[in-house]
Amino acid sequence: MPTWNAPSVNTPIAGALALPGSKSLTNRFLILAAQGSHEVTIQQPLEARDTQLMQAALGALGASFDFDDKTQSLRIVPINKQAVPKELTIEGGLAGTVIRFLTPLALQYCEKLTVLGDPAARKRPIRPLLNSLAQLGYDFEVFEEPVPDEAGPVPLFEVRKSTPLNAEDTSPNRVDVEAKASSQFLSALLLSAAGWPQGLEICAKRPIISGTHVDMTLDSLTQAGITLQVEETAESVTYRVAPGRPQLDQMTVEADLSNAGPFIAAIWACGGKLAIPNWPAQTTQAGDYWRELFSILGGKVSTATEDHGQGAVFTAPEGLRTNEEYLEFDLQAHGELTPTLAAMAALRQGKTKITGIGHLRGHETDRLAAIVNEVKRLGGEAEAGEDFLLFHAPVTTPAQVHAYHDHRMATFGAIIGLVLPGVQVDDIDATTKTMPTFKDLWAQLVAPALPESNLSE
Ligand SMILES: O=C(O)C1=C[C@@H](OP(=O)(O)O)[C@@H](O)[C@H](O)C1
Numbered sequence: 001m002p003t004w005n006a007p008s009v010n011t012p013i014a015g016a017l018a019l020p021g022s023k024s025l026t027n028r029f030l031i032l033a034a035q036g037s038h039e040v041t042i043q044q045p046l047e048a049r050d051t052q053l054m055q056a057a058l059g060a061l062g063a064s065f066d067f068d069d070k071t072q073s074l075r076i077v078p079i080n081k082q083a084v085p086k087e088l089t090i091e092g093g094l095a096g097t098v099i100r101f102l103t104p105l106a107l108q109y110c111e112k113l114t115v116l117g118d119p120a121a122r123k124r125p126i127r128p129l130l131n132s133l134a135q136l137g138y139d140f141e142v143f144e145e146p147v148p149d150e151a152g153p154v155p156l157f158e159v160r161k162s163t164p165l166n167a168e169d170t171s172p173n174r175v176d177v178e179a180k181a182s183s184q185f186l187s188a189l190l191l192s193a194a195g196w197p198q199g200l201e202i203c204a205k206r207p208i209i210s211g212t213h214v215d216m217t218l219d220s221l222t223q224a225g226i227t228l229q230v231e232e233t234a235e236s237v238t239y240r241v242a243p244g245r246p247q248l249d250q251m252t253v254e255a256d257l258s259n260a261g262p263f264i265a266a267i268w269a270c271g272g273k274l275a276i277p278n279w280p281a282q283t284t285q286a287g288d289y290w291r292e293l294f295s296i297l298g299g300k301v302s303t304a305t306e307d308h309g310q311g312a313v314f315t316a317p318e319g320l321r322t323n324e325e326y327l328e329f330d331l332q333a334h335g336e337l338t339p340t341l342a343a344m345a346a347l348r349q350g351k352t353k354i355t356g357i358g359h360l361r362g363h364e365t366d367r368l369a370a371i372v373n374e375v376k377r378l379g380g381e382a383e384a385g386e387d388f389l390l391f392h393a394p395v396t397t398p399a400q401v402h403a404y405h406d407h408r409m410a411t412f413g414a415i416i417g418l419v420l421p422g423v424q425v426d427d428i429d430a431t432t433k434t435m436p437t438f439k440d441l442w443a444q445l446v447a448p449a450l451p452e453s454n455l456s457e
């Protein structure tokens with residue numbers, strides 16, 4: 001793993017950034033397009049580790065993909081039932097969207113499924129999804145024993161058909177699901193629900209975390225022509241998905257607004273102005289919340305109105321870090337923004353609390369523990385509770401930040417490094433999970449503000 005010297009700057013930053021496509025939208029479009037009956041072309045998909053793993057896993061179901069670099073478009077030929085072996089193995093890396101979304105879909109085509117992943121993926125929760133599949137007649141075994149990082153892809157779990165589905169039953173199949181450890185269990189069931197013979201009724205017990213990602217799933221299903229009804233009570237939400245074949249039309253993937261976070265944080269930390277011309281005017285992405293967070297943190301945002309189409313401009317005066325106000329943020333619905341907001345909190349003079357984020361212990365790494373470790377390593381003070389982070393005192397001392405295989409911890413280090421000269425990141429290539437162009441885009445943004453001696457890696 002090459003160590004990366006994070007560039008530091010001491011003047012305001014100004015720039016414009018064309019962000020790559022959203023991981024969450026790309027992987028939803030891929031899985032829906034693969035279930036269709038004819039070819040679909042997706043414009044500006046994200047090409048990164050998580051989306052390539054999704055393509056390879058759908059490839060094991062006989063789908064095929066052809067990316068045209070010139071037009072930045074991806075042609076998708078749907079799943080070919082005949083090509084699927086009875087016993088199927090797919091690989092999900094460390095991608096929650098691949099490991100979880102593909103499982104119920106693959107089981108519609110094979111009798112036994114083995115899912116492989118990175119050693120670190122053994123720590124990510126999966127049982128709630130498998131418990132739901134057990135209600136549809138599947139047995140499973142989960143392999144949770146820790147294995148060394150170098151072990152390469154290892155089996156995460158196996159699922160096999162034990163009793164036939166309620167074939168003679170005329171009512172829809174029904175499952176309960178718990179979505180408090182990850183919204184992806186619910187999204188996974190929803191994304192292939194229409195493919196079961198009678199559709200699927202899914203009852204999700206509250207709390208349902210990362211609500212924006214569930215909205216994105218529902219929106220994608222609607223765009224694919226799937227009929228669904230949603231019924232809410234105080235205790236649960238029930239989704240009734242009619243049987244049918246998802247059929248996407250030509251789709252364009254929006255810019256990844258969660259990955260906009262580190263760049264927005266850079267402007268906040270150093271002062272300056274950042275234009276993101278492809279910020280969508282309307283979106284279900286969690287990252288759209290950056291506009292509100294940035295304003296609460298003292299910045300100004302101007303976004304497109306209906307007359308102006310898409311685009312957003314973030315402007316920050318210098319010195320926002322010295323504000324001593326106590327700030328509290330509830331990120332239950334927007335959890336994946338936490339590591340970036342944590343970097344900003346670790347740079348603030350005032351105390352900051354982030355709540356509603358206990359489920360981040362099951363992300364790429366235990367993000368609560370990782371953030372506290374790294375803040376302390378950098379001379380700051382922070383603590384983690386069951387579902388919150390509390391930042392007491394800002395970071396002071398450069399150190400080598402550990403990425404823990406986590407793309408968002410790698411960018412956490414880059415943000416701190418902007419204002420603390422001498423910070424290194426042990427594995428900046430963790431960013432290839434969702435943004436292989438991170439290093440280049442970061443260099444482009446900070447280059448005009450850099451002293452020349454700071455430009456080398
Ligand atoms: O459905 C999705 O695309 C995602 C859902 C969220 O997962 P959790 O609900 O597990 O936090 C989010 O954090 C992840 O980055 C992407």
Ligand SMILES: C=C(OP(=O)(O)O)C(=O)O
Pocket residue numbers: 094095096097336363364408434
């Ligand atoms: C939690 C994340 O990823 P995944 O889709 O692998 O769950 C994330 O990107 O912050």
